[in-house]
Amino acid sequence: MSKFAIGDRVDKATDEHEGGVVVAVFPTDDGNFRYAVDMEGYGALQFLSEEKLVVHRV
Template sequence: MAKFAIGEKVDNAVGNHDAGTVIAVFPTVEGNLRYAVDMEGYGALQFFAEDKLVVHAG
């Protein structure tokens, strides 16, 4: 089961903690989940493993 839902606001847990919105959740070949996140201000999707995201703080 996915930790984050499509449409949920999340923050990058590492680096500069940018915020974004989950737009897709999909499994890898190994069975792990990956999240496609529309990061605010970048105009492109970024893909994250579940442990690299946290619920948006603000």
């Protein structure tokens, strides 16, 4: 089961200022998940692994 779901607000674990919304979840061949995240202010999707994301901080 994936840690995040479509519609979840997330932040990049390495950068507190970059956040967005999960728009797709993809299972990988090794049993992990990758996420397509619509990053705020970029106008493009970023594909990130689960360990690179954290729950959005308010």
